[in-house]
Amino acid sequence: MKIGKLSTDQLKELIFSTLNKKREEILVTPNIGEDCAYVDFGDYVCVMSTDPITGTSEEIGKLAVHITCNDIASSGVSPLGIMLTIMAPSGTTEKEIRNIMLDASSEADKLNIDIIGGHTEITDAVNRIVISATGVGKQLKSKLINKDKPKVGDLIVLTKGAGIEGTGIICFEKEDELKNLFGDSIVQEGKSLLDNISVVKEGIIAGKVGVSCMHDVTEGGVLGAVWEMCDLYDLGCSVYNDKIHINESTKVICDYYNINPLRLISSGSMIIGIDKDKINLLKDRFDKEDIEFSVIGEFTEQGNILVGNGxxxxxxxESDELYKIV
Incomplete structure (x- = not known):
């Protein structure tokens, strides 16, 4: 099997086909493009998500916090806590573990969330540090985004741009090589993108505006996220490459390594479906918070999922472009 998360077909055949829904409290079952689990607690819903960091050991504490909080935010919900499982190889020092936790705690403070538990161990089952993070949020049931709402004609919005997380990871992992080729400024720009990988703010704003759906952009990049949304909602779409923002460092690095920036992991970006009548309201709210975004396409009838000029x-x-490099 290929490195990276399982393909859509593999997930359906190997994972989802084995699951049986037994509890009425479980409101949403696992599916392609579904970022969170929803558990009914009366007037409130507990929103949960889990994700690992496996593609890098750099900035891993920071990334672990944000990837799971981003999933919670894709439901328009503010995360309140996370649990971290740290698996570290033999030879890991106490200083390295402490630094990971200092980074994670610092990012948690920025998001006003608590680290509420987890597990840490040294094991020969891994050859570099791996963190799995589980996030928890709480929302009134009446305020949850309606997961059945997206429709033909809804606009597709992308916040920030393509390849944000992947560019940052590559710049940390290949720093010396890239500095020799392109100079310090490109590498520093790429590394700084990891300071913009939270989508909590835009997720909460979009949830209050009343969008039709959200999905944060992780493995598979922008195009992978769009495809998953179409698959989840039985819709097609038209997406236009020239509307997708790509940072200069991302362009340079993707050209050099011959990888597709639109297929590169991009935590920090959110795909949002929204009714055309609400786009000006969303723009106004995003502009006030200096959140960059662009309308990159729209949903169409089920069938074709098109990019470029249609x-x-x-x-x-499939396997993320990041795994071709690191």
Whole structure:
């Protein structure tokens, strides 16, 4: 099997087909493009998500906090706590563990969340540090985004741009090589993108505006996230490459390594579906918070999932472009 998360077909055949829904309290079952689990607690819903960091050992404490909080935010919900499981190889020092936790705690403070538990161990089952993070949020049931709402004609919005997390990771992992080739400024710009990988603010704003759906952009990049949303909602779409913002460092690095920035992991970006009548309201709220975004396409009838000038199909997400490099 390929490195990276399982393909859509593998998830359906190997994972989802084995699951049986037994409890009525579980409101949403696992699915392609579904970021969170929803558990009914009367007037409130507990929103949960889990994700690992496996593609890098750099900035891993920071990344672990944000990837799971981003998933919670994709439901328009403010995260309140996370649990961290740290698996570290033999030879890991106490200083390294402490630094990971200092980074994670610092990011948690910025998001006003608590680290509420987890597990830490040294093991020969891994050859570098791996963290799995589980996030928890709480929301009134009446205020949850309606997961059945997206419709033909809804606009597709992308916040920030493509390849944000992947660019940052590559710049940390390949720093010396890239500095020799392109100079310090490109590398520093790329590394700084990891300071913008939270989508909590835009997720909460969009939830209050009343959007039709949200999905944070992780493995598989922008095109992978769009494909997953279409698959989840049984819709097609048209997406236009020239509307997708790509940072200069991302362009340079992707050109050099011959990888597709639109297929590069991009925590820090959120895909949002929204009714055309609400786009000006969303723009006003985002502008006030200096959140960059662009309208990159719209949902269409089920069938074609198109990119470019409407003549190229978007394929299902496969192994992320990051794994070709690190």
């Amino acid at each position: 003549n190229e199909n978007i394929d299902p997400p």
